[in-house]
Amino acid sequence: MRAISGDSLAIDRKSRARVLSTGVLNRPVEERICDFDDVVIPLDPETAMFEASRCVQCPDPAPCVLACPAHNDIPSAMWLIEQGKFLEAAQLYHQTSSMPEICGRVCPHEQLCQGSCTRVKSTSPVLTGALEAFVIDYERSLYGRVDIPVGQSTGKKVAIVGSGPAGMACAEQLVQNGHQVTIFEMKPATGGLLTYGIPGFKLPNQVVDNRLQDLERAGVEFVSEICIGKEKTIDDLFNDGYHAVFVGVGAEIDAPMEVPGEDLPGVYKATEFLMRGNVDPALLPVELREKPAVGRKVAVIGGGDTASDCLRTALRLGAEEVVCLYRRTEKEMPGGRHDRELAREEGAEYQFLTQPVRFIAGEDGRLAQIECIRMELGEPDAKGRRRPVPVEGSNFIVDADCAVLALGYWPDTTIGDSTPDLKTHKYGLIIVDPATGATSRPGVYAGGDGVTGPDLVVTAMVAGRKAAQAMDEYLSELD
Ligand SMILES: Cc1cc2nc3c(=O)[nH]c(=O)nc-3n(C[C@H](O)[C@H](O)[C@H](O)COP(=O)(O)OP(=O)(O)OC[C@H]3O[C@@H](n4cnc5c(N)ncnc54)[C@H](O)[C@@H]3O)c2cc1C
Numbered sequence: 001m002r003a004i005s006g007d008s009l010a011i012d013r014k015s016r017a018r019v020l021s022t023g024v025l026n027r028p029v030e031e032r033i034c035d036f037d038d039v040v041i042p043l044d045p046e047t048a049m050f051e052a053s054r055c056v057q058c059p060d061p062a063p064c065v066l067a068c069p070a071h072n073d074i075p076s077a078m079w080l081i082e083q084g085k086f087l088e089a090a091q092l093y094h095q096t097s098s099m100p101e102i103c104g105r106v107c108p109h110e111q112l113c114q115g116s117c118t119r120v121k122s123t124s125p126v127l128t129g130a131l132e133a134f135v136i137d138y139e140r141s142l143y144g145r146v147d148i149p150v151g152q153s154t155g156k157k158v159a160i161v162g163s164g165p166a167g168m169a170c171a172e173q174l175v176q177n178g179h180q181v182t183i184f185e186m187k188p189a190t191g192g193l194l195t196y197g198i199p200g201f202k203l204p205n206q207v208v209d210n211r212l213q214d215l216e217r218a219g220v221e222f223v224s225e226i227c228i229g230k231e232k233t234i235d236d237l238f239n240d241g242y243h244a245v246f247v248g249v250g251a252e253i254d255a256p257m258e259v260p261g262e263d264l265p266g267v268y269k270a271t272e273f274l275m276r277g278n279v280d281p282a283l284l285p286v287e288l289r290e291k292p293a294v295g296r297k298v299a300v301i302g303g304g305d306t307a308s309d310c311l312r313t314a315l316r317l318g319a320e321e322v323v324c325l326y327r328r329t330e331k332e333m334p335g336g337r338h339d340r341e342l343a344r345e346e347g348a349e350y351q352f353l354t355q356p357v358r359f360i361a362g363e364d365g366r367l368a369q370i371e372c373i374r375m376e377l378g379e380p381d382a383k384g385r386r387r388p389v390p391v392e393g394s395n396f397i398v399d400a401d402c403a404v405l406a407l408g409y410w411p412d413t414t415i416g417d418s419t420p421d422l423k424t425h426k427y428g429l430i431i432v433d434p435a436t437g438a439t440s441r442p443g444v445y446a447g448g449d450g451v452t453g454p455d456l457v458v459t460a461m462v463a464g465r466k467a468a469q470a471m472d473e474y475l476s477e478l479d
């Protein structure tokens with residue numbers, strides 16, 4: 001749906017195009033690094049209406065819609081918000097997204113809708129992400145809940161393995177089609193990386209809990225602390241009476257660095273560091289409840305968003321000096337620029353073309369120093385990124401009380417290993433038909449990071465929705 005035609009706005013477009021954005025307002029640095037609360041100050045209704053009015057209503061197909069993996073109808077939503085029709089805008093987002101208030105907060109908008117917004121050329125993009133979160137927050141503040149419409153019962157039961165965004169989105173769609181859904185999760189709490197990975201200063205826990213509660217109210221059953229593939233297999237689920245299974249197990253195994261000293265006390269893997277640093281201890285196994293000992297100086301190794309999250313977490317845990325060591329230059333960094341800007345504002349430093357080769361213990365046996373080598377950029381690799389090449393004899397020492405390895409993630413092979421005839425790639429990622437999420441096993445579908453490798457909340461969410469649609473068709477054909 002497009003709320004208005006591009007023509008009716010033609011006269012107004014030029015004047016709209018000159019209006020400057022208010023920008024997203026963040027809490028002052030000195031205040032926000034003392035806690036783990038949301039960094040962003042929420043928009044108020046007047047600012048939201050003003051910001052939405054900056055949209056020039058690009059002709060269909062608008063660049064922002066094309067760039068959004070969920071294809072949210074952003075121009076129509078902007079038009080409704082501009083007029084103060086916040087609930088109508090919220091309904092529009094619910095049509096294409098299973099968690100707009102979450103995507104509105106954590107999507108790398110500068111690489112997606114905002115990055116392709118026509119307004120980038122004249123002034124600055126429309127704040128489409130903040131506005132998406134605003135309308136759903138508004139809806140929730142009015143009713144204290146966001147209802148998921150539940151379809152008439154079909155009598156079909158679906159098991160979902162993994163409660164991250166892929167599993168949540170799949171469940172949200174399936175209950176709307178009247179199927180009975182149970183989500184099996186191996187961790188104590190649900191939400192996947194929304195709960196255990198992305199820090200609360202980017203995505204407050206309450207926002208995730210609220211959406212999980214919406215699913216519970218819609219009849220989704222959650223069974224925690226059960227590892228499918230170990231305590232129960234996918235075949236057991238079918239034997240238990242489930243008619244179809246969706247696998248949304250993510251890719252959460254930290255990639256190792258494979259250099260001497262990696263196992264020293266004081267060297268953490270990013271997942272453990274972020275969980276211990278950010279997550280409510282009540283949601284963690286006993287051995288992970290203590291905060292990481294950051295000491296005075298922390299070095300984070302890696303160039304993705306996880307590295308930015310670790311830098312910012314280290315600062316909040318009280319480290320005085322926090323440095324990111326990355327083997328290429330800033331241009332090749334895979335992480336979003338916005339997160340790096342926030343990390344820099346908060347005091348993080350970056351040291352490029354630097355590769356650790358050894359972690360060195362002090363007298364107490366804990367990490368004290370990191371031996372590094374300078375790198376230079378060589379020929380491009382298969383992805384077109386210039387390959388880092390060590391500069392011989394350039395070794396040097398960086399002092400550090402704590403190091404965090406944020407080097408990327410691998411999938412867990414438990415499901416692939418325990419499910420006969422389920423085809424996987426050699427890395428353990430599950431092979432699916434990209435259009436439907438169907439795996440090589442009839443009735444078994446998959447999506448999210450466990451299929452693509454580490455990606456984004458929005459892409460996992462879209463995969464869960466896509467699979468739900470195909471599963472609905474599959475279930476309707478069963479007698
Ligand atoms: C630190 C960090 C920060 C990130 N920040 C952002 C961000 O700002 N924006 C963004 O868009 N993306 C971000 N991402 C990526 C995003 O979180 C993931 O792409 C997304 O969560 C993938 O969703 P998923 O449902 O596929 O998997 P997950 O969220 O990983 O959920 C999978 C779930 O399955 C469970 N599970 C696994 N195996 C089993 C099993 N055998 N039995 C039962 N349960 C099982 C896991 O415990 C987990 O709860 C970040 C990732 C990390 C690690």
Ligand code: SF4
Nearest residue numbers: 055056058064117118
């Ligand atoms: S690209 Fe920007 S200006 Fe154009 S419709 Fe989308 S939000 Fe509006």
